[in-house]
Amino acid sequence: MIKTDVIVIGGGIHGCCTALHLARRGLRPIVLEKNTVGRHASGVNAGGVRQLMRHTAEIPLSMAAMTAWENLDDLLGPELAQNCEFIGGVGQIGLAESADEMAWCHTRVAEMRALGYDFEEVIDVAELKRLVPSVADICRGAIISRRDGHANPFRTTQSFRLRAEELGARIFERTRVTGLEQSDAGWTVTTNNGVFQAETIVNCGGAWAWQLAEMVGEHLPKSHFASTLMVTTRMPRFIDPVVIGIDRTLSFKQTEAGTVVIGGGILGDPQLDAETADTVADRMVESAETVYEFFPILRKATIVRSWAGLEALMPDVIPVIGPSRVAPGLWHAFGFSGHGFQLGPIVGSVLADLILDGKSPIPITAFSPERFTPEGTLRSASH
Amino acid sequence: MTVKARETCELAIVGGGPAGLAAATLAAELGVEAVLFDEQPTPGGQVYRNVEATCRRQDDLPAFLGADYRGGLALVERFRASAAAYEPMSAIWQVTAGGKLGVSQRGEAYLTQARRVILATGAMERPFPIPGWTLPGVMGAGAVQTLMKASGLVPDRPTVIAGSGPLIYLVAYQLMQAGAPLQAIVDTSAQPLIRSAFAALPHLSGAAGELFKGLTWIAALKAKRIPMLAGRNLVAEGTSRVEAVSFEADGRRQRLATSLLLLHEGVIPNIQITTSLRCRHEWDPAQMAWRPATDEWGATSLDPIAIAGDGAAIRGAKAAVPLGRLAALDAACRLGHIAEGERDERAAPERAALARQHNFRSFLDRLYRPIESVRPLDDATIACRCEEVTAGDLRELIDDGFTDLNQLKSFSRCGMGQCQGRMCSNTVGRVLAERLGTGMAEVGHYRLRLPVKPLPIEQLALLKNADRNSKPILPVVAGDPSQRI
Numbered sequence: 001m002i003k004t005d006v007i008v009i010g011g012g013i014h015g016c017c018t019a020l021h022l023a024r025r026g027l028r029p030i031v032l033e034k035n036t037v038g039r040h041a042s043g044v045n046a047g048g049v050r051q052l053m054r055h056t057a058e059i060p061l062s063m064a065a066m067t068a069w070e071n072l073d074d075l076l077g078p079e080l081a082q083n084c085e086f087i088g089g090v091g092q093i094g095l096a097e098s099a100d101e102m103a104w105c106h107t108r109v110a111e112m113r114a115l116g117y118d119f120e121e122v123i124d125v126a127e128l129k130r131l132v133p134s135v136a137d138i139c140r141g142a143i144i145s146r147r148d149g150h151a152n153p154f155r156t157t158q159s160f161r162l163r164a165e166e167l168g169a170r171i172f173e174r175t176r177v178t179g180l181e182q183s184d185a186g187w188t189v190t191t192n193n194g195v196f197q198a199e200t201i202v203n204c205g206g207a208w209a210w211q212l213a214e215m216v217g218e219h220l221p222k223s224h225f226a227s228t229l230m231v232t233t234r235m236p237r238f239i240d241p242v243v244i245g246i247d248r249t250l251s252f253k254q255t256e257a258g259t260v261v262i263g264g265g266i267l268g269d270p271q272l273d274a275e276t277a278d279t280v281a282d283r284m285v286e287s288a289e290t291v292y293e294f295f296p297i298l299r300k301a302t303i304v305r306s307w308a309g310l311e312a313l314m315p316d317v318i319p320v321i322g323p324s325r326v327a328p329g330l331w332h333a334f335g336f337s338g339h340g341f342q343l344g345p346i347v348g349s350v351l352a353d354l355i356l357d358g359k360s361p362i363p364i365t366a367f368s369p370e371r372f373t374p375e376g377t378l379r380s381a382s383h
Numbered sequence: 384m385t386v387k388a389r390e391t392c393e394l395a396i397v398g399g400g401p402a403g404l405a406a407a408t409l410a411a412e413l414g415v416e417a418v419l420f421d422e423q424p425t426p427g428g429q430v431y432r433n434v435e436a437t438c439r440r441q442d443d444l445p446a447f448l449g450a451d452y453r454g455g456l457a458l459v460e461r462f463r464a465s466a467a468a469y470e471p472m473s474a475i476w477q478v479t480a481g482g483k484l485g486v487s488q489r490g491e492a493y494l495t496q497a498r499r500v501i502l503a504t505g506a507m508e509r510p511f512p513i514p515g516w517t518l519p520g521v522m523g524a525g526a527v528q529t530l531m532k533a534s535g536l537v538p539d540r541p542t543v544i545a546g547s548g549p550l551i552y553l554v555a556y557q558l559m560q561a562g563a564p565l566q567a568i569v570d571t572s573a574q575p576l577i578r579s580a581f582a583a584l585p586h587l588s589g590a591a592g593e594l595f596k597g598l599t600w601i602a603a604l605k606a607k608r609i610p611m612l613a614g615r616n617l618v619a620e621g622t623s624r625v626e627a628v629s630f631e632a633d634g635r636r637q638r639l640a641t642s643l644l645l646l647h648e649g650v651i652p653n654i655q656i657t658t659s660l661r662c663r664h665e666w667d668p669a670q671m672a673w674r675p676a677t678d679e680w681g682a683t684s685l686d687p688i689a690i691a692g693d694g695a696a697i698r699g700a701k702a703a704v705p706l707g708r709l710a711a712l713d714a715a716c717r718l719g720h721i722a723e724g725e726r727d728e729r730a731a732p733e734r735a736a737l738a739r740q741h742n743f744r745s746f747l748d749r750l751y752r753p754i755e756s757v758r759p760l761d762d763a764t765i766a767c768r769c770e771e772v773t774a775g776d777l778r779e780l781i782d783d784g785f786t787d788l789n790q791l792k793s794f795s796r797c798g799m800g801q802c803q804g805r806m807c808s809n810t811v812g813r814v815l816a817e818r819l820g821t822g823m824a825e826v827g828h829y830r831l832r833l834p835v836k837p838l839p840i841e842q843l844a845l846l847k848n849a850d851r852n853s854k855p856i857l858p859v860v861a862g863d864p865s866q867r868i
């Protein structure tokens with residue numbers, strides 16, 4: 001039996017980052033990961049570091065994350081920070097093709113201004129062409145967030161892991177949590193690789209997080225999906241910003257290696273029990289079509305691989321971050337609904353604050369598990 | 384010209400080598416609507432590549448190809464005469480567990496739904512990473528043979544063939560017959576061929592003919608005084624291209640200056656499609672290769688998918704024909720064209736033919752266990768040539784705690800280049816297994832997903848027969864672009 005103060009379940013970016021922040025504040029966290037670190041969503045995502053067009057409830061958290069991305073050196077030290085291949089300031093751009101999309105951009109920016117946020121702007125065709133010379137002449141303009149960028153997801157997750165270990169966290173890979181029990185002595189965590197004990201548990205189980213909640217009799221949404229990406233062979237550099245669609249299925253970026261990673265809401269077939277997901281050619285067509293229309297330069301590029309990752313999807317597309325409704329000493333952080341990589345450096349710090357100080361300086365009430373009924377469905381909109 | 388996109392086929396056969404040709408022919412003869420897809424322009428596969436064009440020109444039939452190659456013509460003619468449909472120049476870039484194929488044909492792509500699929504995608508040369516193997520002027524012996532068959536190209540520079548397996552003597556013989564300046568053969572196998580061959584001869588009743596053929600090649604090479612050396616620990620030397628090959632023999636290092644070095648350490652099953660299907664695979668220690676698990680009919684762990692020929696395990700061109708026919712019999716039975724009794728009855732002679740081949744093959748397995756690829760790679764040797772990742776780079780990552788094949792891939796990009804790990808999966812697995820002190824079966828192989836052949840975006844964008852309504856129902860309906868996944 002191994003005893004410690006906090007056990008984090010899940011070796012994705014949020015689990016690793018939570019361990020990092022807890023260790024930074026003097027605790028001795030243990031991360032239990034059923035596969036290997038970064039094996040799931042955190043290691044295989046598109047690497048988009050995007051504030052653009054986020055749900056308004058997520059914006060304070062996302063802004064704090066952006067500042068952390070820009071100061072990765074402080075969090076990770078220079079070598080591991082470099083290893084993340086974070087490229088900020090190239091911007092993420094939402095392309096507006098139709099008049100409706102253009103109108104939406106203006107409304108959105110006005111709403112954001114009213115809320116006091118000014119990082120999004122509407123740009124005209126000339127500015128779009130300046131930033132993205134390869135875009136076809138079918139856009140009326142765009143919406144941009146200039147600080148945004150991208151990073152290497154696998155390397156970033158590993159950097160968080162390595163930093164956490166440097167600070168004293170311990171990581172157990174191939175260690176699957178099969179039971180959670182609470183007694184006066186605290187939590188007893190059963191795994192295929194021994195029994196662990198701690199006062200506090202953090203559930204960063206990604207697509208499987210609801211199963212961990214069920215172990216203590218708590219029902220949270222089980223919904224999940226398989227986001228799909230495809231990648232081309234290396235190409236000469238032709239684009240710096242990340243481009244996404246507004247109403248269209250589009251999202252792509254050129255990586256440091258020169259390959260182009262294409263996504264934009266393509267869905268694969270999730271297989272939670274097999275812990276994998278199949279990609280589906282039929283559903284990749286729409287994305288290829290949009291790329292074909294918007295970026296003629298990519299027509300002849302060849303796709304060499306596709307892949308999909310499993311991710312928990314909340315009915316309101318924002319995460320669950322907060323204390324369990326039934327078991328004191330259990331904290332949840334999952335349900336990032338397809339865009340949790342950008343929040344990577346911040347959620348762990350919020351959890352460390354919650355666990356140690358009982359509160360977070362960043363507003364997070366919107367993410368409370370209390371928004372779900374005891375059966376795990378979303379309460380009505382009045383909430 | 385736009386291609387005709389088949390929406391369905393009863394039985395799809397992928398690969399037009401001996402296994403695929405035999406399977407398609409017999410299936411069609413039994414009344415199955417069989418369609419054979421092959422990426423080559425003409426039928427024949429690896430071994431009988433381009434056989435129709437070459438053998439039609441009776442007078443100038445290149446002597447190097449020999450009677451065995453011409454034997455493939457009968458197989459192709461019977462296939463042509465059958466009712467099986469033939470789709471040449473068709474690369475299959477996906478096969479799903481439900482039998483949906485992605486076809487890329489003359490610059491266009493389409494999907495086709497098959498009720499059953501026989502994969503007859505054959506073998507590939509075992510990648511042979513010795514120091515210097517990525518230098519220009521170092522090639523696979525099989526690749527050179529392919530060029531000779533496909534376009535009559537014969538090397539005109541001094542050439543050394545090194546490695547093991549029956550193919551090195553065949554290719555050497557063919558090169559010599561074709562007039563290439565062959566300098567020497569360096570055999571890296573544990574036992575010199577001739578001695579062990581004679582020792583085994585009494586046990587090789589049915590296949591003795593095959594063996595005899597191997598011996599005639601060697602005799603012919605001897606007659607031409609081509610040096611046949613035994614050597615180990617090969618190194619390809621040179622700065623901007625290969626200048627020499629060096630090796631150990633009789634306890635000292637020898638060096639042969641050369642400008643073309645042909646390497647070969649046997650062939651291994653091509654498991655691209657079966658790994659993308661997540662079929663069950665087994666590590667075959669005798670052949671030192673992964674192979675998909677199949678039953679006696681070639682059926683895999685997935686219901687509609689079977690495999691025939693070298694794609695299931697290396698058994699050679701002669702065994703590929705009965706294997707193809709067995710898979711066809713089983714397909715005809717499962718598709719309701721023949722009863723089980725008839726299937727089993729017709730299978731008996733095919734199994735007898737296989738048994739004869741089998742003796743010979745297991746003898747060769749023992750004889751040609753590839754010594755060179757058992758040796759640990761030195762740190763400077765490149766493991767993944769697409770992304771230029773060395774064995775040393777990998778060992779450093781392993782020592783840092785990255786002990787999973789797919790983690791190594793994500794971190795170093797090994798296996799992420801143009802060939803998508805086709806070439807380096809086993810090499811990287813081997814470095815990992817050695818470092819961890821475990822076996823290949825434990826470390827596994829790369830995961831792989833569609834497309835198994837590179838697919839241009841324009842072909843995907845214009846994909847025909849795609850199911851546009853194929854979307855799982857998401858519990859979220861987000862009309863607002865900011866409430867996106």
Ligand SMILES: Cc1cc2nc3c(=O)[nH]c(=O)nc-3n(C[C@H](O)[C@H](O)[C@H](O)COP(=O)(O)OP(=O)(O)OC[C@H]3O[C@@H](n4cnc5c(N)ncnc54)[C@H](O)[C@@H]3O)c2cc1C
Pocket residue numbers: 009010011012013014015032033034035036037038039040041042043044045046047048049050175176177178204205206207208209212226227228229263307308309310311333334335336337338339340341342343
């Ligand atoms: C293809 C794809 C593209 C994406 N693109 C972007 C993007 O561009 N930008 C962006 O911001 N976000 C993106 N995302 C979303 C982002 O990847 C996720 O929100 C984020 O990685 C979630 O991190 P996590 O740590 O919660 O989950 P995960 O990385 O899934 O980690 C959860 C871990 O918990 C482990 N676990 C679960 N149950 C147990 C158990 N019982 N015992 C032990 N371990 C357990 C799992 O094995 C897993 O490793 C994308 C996601 C995908 C799939």
Ligand SMILES: Cc1cc2nc3c(=O)[nH]c(=O)nc-3n(C[C@H](O)[C@H](O)[C@H](O)COP(=O)(O)OP(=O)(O)OC[C@H]3O[C@@H](n4cnc5c(N)ncnc54)[C@H](O)[C@@H]3O)c2cc1C
Pocket residue numbers: 397398399400401402403420421422423427428429430431473474475476503504505506507508524525526528529550553650691692693694698699700701703835836
């Ligand atoms: C380079 C090389 C040279 C060889 N030379 C000889 C020789 O000279 N003599 C000998 O006896 N044996 C030779 N062999 C061994 C020989 O390949 C086999 O024993 C025999 O050809 C196996 O027959 P098969 O039908 O299983 O596969 P193959 O003959 O290999 O046929 C497979 C066919 O499938 C096609 N194919 C593969 N993947 C796809 C795809 N995704 N889409 C469409 N088509 C696809 C290939 O293009 C090929 O035409 C060689 C092997 C290799 C790799």
